[in-house]
Amino acid sequence: MKWVRYQSDGKTFYGILEGDKVKEVYGSPFDSYTESGTLHNYESIQLLPPVNPPTFYAAGINYEKHVREAAKLLGTEPNIPDKADIGYRAPNALIAHGQPIVVPKDATEKVQYEAELVVVIGKETKNISESNALDCVLGYSVGNDVSERTWQASDRTMWRAKNSDTFKPMGPWIETNASLEDMITTVRLNNREVIKFATNDMIFGVQKYISEITKYITLYPGDVVWMGTDGSSENMKAGDICEIEISGVGTLRNPIASE
Numbered sequence: 714m715k716w717v718r719y720q721s722d723g724k725t726f727y728g729i730l731e732g733d734k735v736k737e738v739y740g741s742p743f744d745s746y747t748e749s750g751t752l753h754n755y756e757s758i759q760l761l762p763p764v765n766p767p768t769f770y771a772a773g774i775n776y777e778k779h780v781r782e783a784a785k786l787l788g789t790e791p792n793i794p795d796k797a798d799i800g801y802r803a804p805n806a807l808i809a810h811g812q813p814i815v816v817p818k819d820a821t822e823k824v825q826y827e828a829e830l831v832v833v834i835g836k837e838t839k840n841i842s843e844s845n846a847l848d849c850v851l852g853y854s855v856g857n858d859v860s861e862r863t864w865q866a867s868d869r870t871m872w873r874a875k876n877s878d879t880f881k882p883m884g885p886w887i888e889t890n891a892s893l894e895d896m897i898t899t900v901r902l903n904n905r906e907v908i909k910f911a912t913n914d915m916i917f918g919v920q921k922y923i924s925e926i927t928k929y930i931t932l933y934p935g936d937v938v939w940m941g942t943d944g945s946s947e948n949m950k951a952g953d954i955c956e957i958e959i960s961g962v963g964t965l966r967n968p969i970a971s972e
Contacts, residue, residue, distance in 0.1 A: 715963075716742045716852070716887040718765075719758040730755060730886060742851055742887065743835060743934035760809040762883045763854050764833055766937040769807075769881075771829075771858065772922055773798035775915050775941030782945040797917040797925045802858070802939065803876035810885035813970040816951065817877055820861050824969075825946035827858035828900045828957040830912050832919055833887050834936040841927050846920035849932060852889035855957050855965040856939045857882040860946075882967045883937075891961040893919060901956040902947060910943040912959055 715730040727742060728735035735753040740746030774780050774794055784791040808814070816824050835851025858881065864874035896912035917925075922938055949955060951971040958964040 714852075714889045716763060716889070717755075717758070717885065718761045718763045719753075720761060721753065721758065725761065728753065728758075742889075760811060760885060762807045762809050763885070763887045764883075764935050764937060765807070766804060766935050767933050768936045769802045769804050770926065770936065770938040771800045771802045771875075772915075772917070772939060772941040773800060775917060776910070776943035777916055778910070779941070779943045779945070794916060797922050799922065799926055799938075802881060803872075806876045806878060806881035808879050808882050808967070810882065810965050811967065812882065813879065813968045814857075814859055814882060814949070814955070815879045815970050815972050816949075817861075817873075818972040820877075821863040822948050822950070823862035824949050825860055825862060826900060826902070826949060826955050826957070827860055827942040827946060828898050828908060828959075829856040829858050829942050830896065830898070830919075830940040830959060830962070831856040831883055832923070832938040832940060834932045834938070835934055837934060838923070838932045839927050841924055843920040843924040846923040849923065850919070851934070852887040853891050853959070853962045854883055854887050854937075855885075855959050855963055856937075857955060857957055857965060857967065858939060858942065859949075882965055884965055885963050888962045895961050897960045898943070899958045899960075900946075901958070902949065903953055904956075907947055908944040914943065915940060 737749045737751040738746040781791045831854040836849040838849035893913045898912045900908040953969040956966045
């Protein structure tokens with residue numbers, strides 16, 4: 714099932730996408746819902762990020778190739794993490810599929826994409842085991858963890874490097890029927906394939922992260938966990954179009970613009 718979130722007549726709705734039609738519902742995928750009987754053409758609705766998360770979690774460095782390539786660029790020894798580290802991102806940075814990523818006017822040329830699987834939590838969860846961790850997952854979406862690398866290296870925190878407005882495209886929907894083992898992540902910049910990797914080839918997988926988080930923190934319906942990226946990224950500039958496809962989930966597409 715594909716859940717979309719959108720605006721219609723100034724109101725926000727969830728809907729179920731079937732083919733090119735969206736079945737509007739009262740309620741949400743996180744609680745009870747009923748179908749309203751209203752149908753929309755998918756191409757005519759104004760998409761929103763598929764969820765407005767209460768808390769926005771982000772996995773730390775989580776792909777070995779990404780670690781090794783970053784170390785090579787810096788001229789250092791690769792430091793493979795020995796535990797699942799979690800960080801946070803800011804919901805203010807979220808935008809929907811199709812909306813522009815706006816590069817701040819004082820940013821350097823080093824504005825880059827990071828293709829990430831988004832895990833959407835569907836049930837309140839605490840102290841869950843790895844073997845049962847997927848029981849609390851509603852589904853998956855696609856995220857682009859846009860990063861300004863110069864700021865990332867120079868600021869004491871990543872407050873603007875990762876969290877500037879529009880730096881977190883997510884969407885286009887939540888897919889509830891997807892298999893982690895079957896997912897392949899592909900990034901295209903201006904229709905040119907630049908990265909392709911097995912999505913689930915993580916140092917620490919979805920189950921490990923969920924179990925680790927819930928040792929200390931309760932996860933709530935609508936929380937999201939972005940799972941990190943692999944490979945090295947290229948710079949993006951105004952006029953570019955970045956597409957991130959995760960097979961079995963969907964394709965997130967956003968143009969790049971200047972402030």
